Amino acid sequence: MSADIYLNVAVGGLLTGLIYGLMALGLSVIFGVVRVVNFAHGEMMTVAMYLAVILFANYGLDPLLMMLPIAVLFFVAGYLMQLGLINPFITRPEYMQFILLLAVAIIIVNGVLIVFGPDAQTVQTSYAFDSFAIGPLIVDATKLYAGLAALVVASALFAFFRFAPLGKAVRACADNQIGALVVGLNVKRLYALSFGLGLACVGAAGAIIVLVVDVTPPLGPAYTLLAFVIVITGGLGSMSGALIGGVLIGLTEAMAGLFFTPSAKSMFAFAILVLVLLFRPQGIMGQKLS
Amino acid sequence: MSSEMKGFSVMVNRRRLLAGAAATTTLLASPAIVRAQGAALKVGVLLPRSGAQAGIGQDCFRGVEIAGPILKANGYPDLQIMSADTETSVDTARSRAEKLIADGAQLLVGAFDSGQSSAIAQVAEQKGIPFVINIAAAPPITEQGYKFVFRNFPIAGSILSDAFANQKEIFAETGVTPKSVVFLHCNDTFGTAMKNGIGAVFPKANMPYAIKETIAYDPTARDLSVEISKAKASGADALLVVSRLNDAILLTRELVKQRWSPMGILSMGPGWYEDQYLKTLGKLGDGPLSFVPWYDPNKKLSKQLEAAVEKKYPGVNLNLNHVYTFEALLIAADAYKRAKTADPKALADAIRTTNITENTTAGPGISFDAKGQNDKLKNVAIQNRGGKLVTVAPKGSTNAKVQWPMLAYDKRR
Numbered sequence: 001m002s003a004d005i006y007l008n009v010a011v012g013g014l015l016t017g018l019i020y021g022l023m024a025l026g027l028s029v030i031f032g033v034v035r036v037v038n039f040a041h042g043e044m045m046t047v048a049m050y051l052a053v054i055l056f057a058n059y060g061l062d063p064l065l066m067m068l069p070i071a072v073l074f075f076v077a078g079y080l081m082q083l084g085l086i087n088p089f090i091t092r093p094e095y096m097q098f099i100l101l102l103a104v105a106i107i108i109v110n111g112v113l114i115v116f117g118p119d120a121q122t123v124q125t126s127y128a129f130d131s132f133a134i135g136p137l138i139v140d141a142t143k144l145y146a147g148l149a150a151l152v153v154a155s156a157l158f159a160f161f162r163f164a165p166l167g168k169a170v171r172a173c174a175d176n177q178i179g180a181l182v183v184g185l186n187v188k189r190l191y192a193l194s195f196g197l198g199l200a201c202v203g204a205a206g207a208i209i210v211l212v213v214d215v216t217p218p219l220g221p222a223y224t225l226l227a228f229v230i231v232i233t234g235g236l237g238s239m240s241g242a243l244i245g246g247v248l249i250g251l252t253e254a255m256a257g258l259f260f261t262p263s264a265k266s267m268f269a270f271a272i273l274v275l276v277l278l279f280r281p282q283g284i285m286g287q288k289l290s
Numbered sequence: 291m292s293s294e295m296k297g298f299s300v301m302v303n304r305r306r307l308l309a310g311a312a313a314t315t316t317l318l319a320s321p322a323i324v325r326a327q328g329a330a331l332k333v334g335v336l337l338p339r340s341g342a343q344a345g346i347g348q349d350c351f352r353g354v355e356i357a358g359p360i361l362k363a364n365g366y367p368d369l370q371i372m373s374a375d376t377e378t379s380v381d382t383a384r385s386r387a388e389k390l391i392a393d394g395a396q397l398l399v400g401a402f403d404s405g406q407s408s409a410i411a412q413v414a415e416q417k418g419i420p421f422v423i424n425i426a427a428a429p430p431i432t433e434q435g436y437k438f439v440f441r442n443f444p445i446a447g448s449i450l451s452d453a454f455a456n457q458k459e460i461f462a463e464t465g466v467t468p469k470s471v472v473f474l475h476c477n478d479t480f481g482t483a484m485k486n487g488i489g490a491v492f493p494k495a496n497m498p499y500a501i502k503e504t505i506a507y508d509p510t511a512r513d514l515s516v517e518i519s520k521a522k523a524s525g526a527d528a529l530l531v532v533s534r535l536n537d538a539i540l541l542t543r544e545l546v547k548q549r550w551s552p553m554g555i556l557s558m559g560p561g562w563y564e565d566q567y568l569k570t571l572g573k574l575g576d577g578p579l580s581f582v583p584w585y586d587p588n589k590k591l592s593k594q595l596e597a598a599v600e601k602k603y604p605g606v607n608l609n610l611n612h613v614y615t616f617e618a619l620l621i622a623a624d625a626y627k628r629a630k631t632a633d634p635k636a637l638a639d640a641i642r643t644t645n646i647t648e649n650t651t652a653g654p655g656i657s658f659d660a661k662g663q664n665d666k667l668k669n670v671a672i673q674n675r676g677g678k679l680v681t682v683a684p685k686g687s688t689n690a691k692v693q694w695p696m697l698a699y700d701k702r703r
Contacts, residue, residue, distance in 0.1 A: 002523065004523075005519050005520070005522075005523040008519055008548075009515075009516055009519050012515045012516070012519070013516075016513060016515075113340060117344075117348070118339060118340045118341070118344025118345065118347075118348060119344065119345050119348070119566060120345065120535075120536050120539070120566070120570075122570060124570075128543075129543065129546045129547060129574070130547075131547045131548065131549060133549070138547075138548055138549060140515065140547045140548075141547075212513070213512045213513070214536065214539070214540075216342075216344070216536075217340065218340070218341050218342065218378075219512075222510075222512075253513075253516075254515075254516050257516035257517065257520075258516055258519070258520065261505070261506055262505060262506065262507040262508075262511075262514075262516050262517045262520070263477045263506040263507050263508050265508070265511070265516070266508065
């Protein structure tokens with residue numbers, strides 16, 4: 001095998017990893033603040049993917065352009081969902097939160113199956129089959145656009161939490177809920193905001209991922225599992241950890257497929273997870289467990 | 291007691307009561323005989339109608355939906371279809387088969403996939419209910435000594451022997467022969483059986499090409515870029531593939547994106563000829579050759595099926611999913627007609643002596659050997675051409691000339 005293939009596969013894995021990272025980011029944002037694990041994460045993302053498919057099929061709207069409107073829609077849905085459905089469960093035992101979100105996941109999977117059927121739905125943009133050749137390197141255009149969009153969304157989110165007063169308030173709430181209450185922050189509203197932001201990430205990720213993956217109803221549970229692998233590897237609750245975890249898993253899968261056998265790609269991703277759990281249980285960027 | 295009731299009690303004397311009881315007992319003890327006097331045979335159809343194989347499972351079900359009127363027009367008795375979704379899961383296939391039997395299914399049909407069909411076969415054998423496999427190629431299913439399991443679909447070795455023979459015919463006809471191929475196969479039960487089959491058949495087939503590399507992959511994978519990168523790097527002339535539907539689409543996309551146009555794609559499984567493949571990829575879907583069990587377009591029943599599919603699903607090509615699922619129901623109806631009873635053992639005996647010559651698939655007809663396998667089926671080579679499927683080999687069964695090597699992807703856009 002020539003050296004070109006290593007470069008090509010590594011770049012492909014990196015871009016896939018960035019998309020994985022964005023997909024997992026929403027899960028980390030929600031857990032980091034609200035301390036609720038969204039077991040319907042992947043399923044919610046498939047809803048965004050179907051939405052992008054509908055907008056493209058009926059109005060010819062490019063998913064990359066629709067990323068922002070879909071994210072806004074998901075933000076509103078997440079905000080309302082937190083206030084109406086999740087909030088009563090925040091103080092309840094974790095198994096109740098688990099059952100609630102599992103039920104939401106099952107409803108979504110079967111709902112999209114009823115509405116859209118089992119066939120894979122796809123978005124065939126004008127650049128769907130394009131690639132860029134830079135010397136021996138061939139870069140998949142859709143993966144490149146999707147990877148760059150993932151970077152933009154993640155940067156915007158980091159900037160919000162770092163510089164915006166509201167973002168700082170959310171971080172304060174995540175760090176010390178009692179302290180946030182004492183200084184007069186509206187914790188319930190901040191929780192709803194965080195859940196909304198988490199779902200906005202999910203919406204944006206769905207709109208981006210549909211460029212590289214055909215959507216089917218069973219995709220949801222598969223992506224929920226993948227998101228968990230990524231955020232646990234990167235550090236549950238850590239936003240930078242989600243992105244780093246995504247890139248690590250994306251690269252691991254790609255290189256494992258190249259050096260060993262492609263059918264063992266997922267096995268290596270899980271092997272990374274096991275190693276992290278054994279030697280750094282808090283995840284790569286997570287805070288040390290007390 | 292009212293006068294009416296008194297009247298009823300007068301009418302129902304001891305002799306009449308005994309006669310009625312005897313008749314009721316006979317009725318309950320021999321339900322199959324009563325059913326044979328006009329009731330429909332309850333056929334449990336198990337297909338992967340959701341999950342990774344949903345597209346093909348739904349396509350197979352089209353064969354069920356067109357079957358009723360055609361069977362009736364050809365003088366076969368009614369079938370009552372009890373449908374179950376295996377969800378592309380072996381465990382679900384097993385539990386759905388048990389449920390169908392518990393709900394009164396008198397015969398089972400399914401299940402497109404070898405793994406799921408194996409699980410259903412175990413249940414059918416255990417419960418003593420005939421099971422007619424529509425599509426599944428893994429040889430072990432009919433090597434277990436089962437008495438209630440029948441398969442009207444060629445096994446992996448037979449598909450491969452015919453495939454290699456048809457490939458050699460195409461190479462000879464066009465004068466273009468690949469010197470090497472890379473073998474890409476999905477790692478499910480069917481894919482692994484085909485890989486093992488190639489290991490056994492290829493050395494004896496005297497093929498003009500060498501298999502440079504074998505790459506196994508997960509058919510539910512969302513990204514097959516690494517697989518195509520490896521295949522491309524092998525430097526092989528052509529691709530030999532055993533895949534499913536979604537992965538066939540993904541592989542094609544990657545071929546285009548990675549700017550690799552092999553001499554051709556030689557498929558020995560589903561995926562590449564499916565309507566969804568053709569519709570999703572348009573011009574980029576043209577060219578692959580599929581070496582598969584197929585229908586004989588010249589048979590009377592084939593023409594009826596073509597017309598029925600065209601009428602019910604405009605724009606959909608008749609394919610092996612429809613044909614083999616239809617034939618499984620044909621076998622069930624034929625056995626019920628001859629057995630004149632829904633008794634499972636009698637039905638199984640009737641299926642064992644099946645001799646249907648008026649069928650659709652290529653070959654002399656439908657009959658089963660001692661193992662319950664129809665070993666007389668023939669496979670053909672079909673090619674995707676302008677969104678349609680044409681038969682290009684073997685000689686005598688063709689309706690078009692093969693285009694080999696296939697047109698490079700960058701010359702189509």
